[in-house]
Amino acid sequence: MIWINEQIDPSGIIYSCIACANEAQAQACHQSFVENLSDEQREAGWVAQLRTVDSWDEVPVNALKLSY
Numbered sequence: 874m875i876w877i878n879e880q881i882d883p884s885g886i887i888y889s890c891i892a893c894a895n896e897a898q899a900q901a902c903h904q905s906f907v908e909n910l911s912d913e914q915r916e917a918g919w920v921a922q923l924r925t926v927d928s929w930d931e932v933p934v935n936a937l938k939l940s941y
Contacts, residue, residue: 875929
């Protein structure tokens with residue numbers, strides 16, 4: 874299982890994306906993404922999203938890919 878962390882802007886564009894195979898690392902990254910959204914970004918509709926995929930082929934091309 875691959876964990877994908879994304880920060881998505883109000884128009885649905887992925888602003889930042891990190892993918893990794895370690896759930897604990899992914900949870901820590903997600904918490905950081907959530908905490909780093911400013912109040913203004915949240916009010917504008919920015920979101921931090923954590924999701925999973927089954928294959929590295931399903932990870933967005935612009936993602937930083939961590940294999941641990």
